[in-house]
Amino acid sequence: MxxxxxxxxxxxxxxxxxxxxxxxxxxxxxxxxKNWHCLGVNEHIDFSKPYKxxxxxxxxxxxxxxxxxxxxxxxxxxxxxxxKLDNGIITEAGCLKCQYHGKEFSNKDKFGETMLFEDxxxxxxxxxxxxxxxVPFYNNQNYEKSILTIDMKGSLLDSxxxxxxxxHPEYVHKxxxxxxxxxxxxxxxxxKNPENKLxxxxxxxxFEYQSNMIMRKMNNNAKVTNNFHMFMYPVxxxxxxxxxxxxxxxxxxxxxxxxxxxxxxxxxxxxxxxTPLQKKFLEMMAHTILNQDYIQxxxxxxxxxxxxxxxxxxxxxxxxxxxxxxxxxxKYQYPTIEDGVDLYKDHKMKQKIAKLREx
Numbered sequence: 001m002x003x004x005x006x007x008x009x010x011x012x013x014x015x016x017x018x019x020x021x022x023x024x025x026x027x028x029x030x031x032x033x034k035n036w037h038c039l040g041v042n043e044h045i046d047f048s049k050p051y052k053x054x055x056x057x058x059x060x061x062x063x064x065x066x067x068x069x070x071x072x073x074x075x076x077x078x079x080x081x082x083x084k085l086d087n088g089i090i091t092e093a094g095c096l097k098c099q100y101h102g103k104e105f106s107n108k109d110k111f112g113e114t115m116l117f118e119d120x121x122x123x124x125x126x127x128x129x130x131x132x133x134x135v136p137f138y139n140n141q142n143y144e145k146s147i148l149t150i151d152m153k154g155s156l157l158d159s160x161x162x163x164x165x166x167x168h169p170e171y172v173h174k175x176x177x178x179x180x181x182x183x184x185x186x187x188x189x190x191x192k193n194p195e196n197k198l199x200x201x202x203x204x205x206x207f208e209y210q211s212n213m214i215m216r217k218m219n220n221n222a223k224v225t226n227n228f229h230m231f232m233y234p235v236x237x238x239x240x241x242x243x244x245x246x247x248x249x250x251x252x253x254x255x256x257x258x259x260x261x262x263x264x265x266x267x268x269x270x271x272x273x274x275t276p277l278q279k280k281f282l283e284m285m286a287h288t289i290l291n292q293d294y295i296q297x298x299x300x301x302x303x304x305x306x307x308x309x310x311x312x313x314x315x316x317x318x319x320x321x322x323x324x325x326x327x328x329x330x331k332y333q334y335p336t337i338e339d340g341v342d343l344y345k346d347h348k349m350k351q352k353i354a355k356l357r358e359x
Contacts, residue, residue, distance in 0.1 A: 012040070031128075032100065033126070034270050035124060035127075035235055036115075036122040036124045037123070037124065038122055038237060039073075040053060043119065050063045050086045052076055055335055061073070061096070062114060066090065071116065072109075073109045074109055074110060080098065080103050083099065104114070109115070112124055114123040118135055118267070119145075119147060120265060133236045135269060138267065147266065148287065148290065153298040155334075158300045160233075160234070167181050168296070173289055173292050176309055183227075184207065185208045186205070187204075187206045189204035202230070202231070202233070205229040208224050209225050211224070211225060228242075231325060234328070248270055248272075259303065268283075269284065276286065303334075
């Protein structure tokens, strides 16, 4: 037995394990768990008790250490006899105590990394970047901020394509910001990394949009707005509406909760409409627009094989960005409980290797 341990120790020291590839998780889905996923809005969560949330079918529980304010996430299943942990007790020492038999979980039992970023809670199993994508102007003191949450009855793919679709406002948002006048001066952007290779996870879109009468009154009678949309695969998008040095930023962090259910965390930043009454009106308009999107997302067909075979067989002009998103999502699979099983095995293997290195 000692010989086996020595051999394993030598192997781990001389052949470092590539992160996220120890277990049997398919690479296609491992990459998804390397992203930062928004789990909730900080001020909307009662951290006097554990907070439960799913990423796909993976059940997680988050708690805050009352002494250090440190956030910890683990799987919402006790590894003793399978009890859920979200009804556990947060101890004075900052541990999460299972109510069934009293097992305590500390930060040493964390499953992935958790952080508070721009007033939202984010989690990643093993992050491929130090922090989540930032919302433009979020930390600018001249901008007001609001964060809204809505559960859409559409898939993550439906949600992503909706973010970059410049045609649907005329129909879905005709009683909001939509206009019968089509966008003009349309440009679509691909991005390259420092090695001059095309990035496969980012795409941009700019255009000018002629406002309807409602929006024109809101926008200081500006007839045309300059717009820019950005999508970062797989769960983040932001857009900017600009006129007369005024800017409205709408960013969306998307969290898949079902094959046809996606939670949108919508962050709004703006440097106009700053009085309490104006802010309330802008939030009311945002709720109206999101409710219109909700109706359309509910009308989307599930992402079955037939839909995926037919999707974008027909395209309108200037929809290359939608085709690009469709290609991006070729590597996406909805996170299932089987992915959770493989992630847990990967996690346990890493723990064993860490212990061997301590010998």
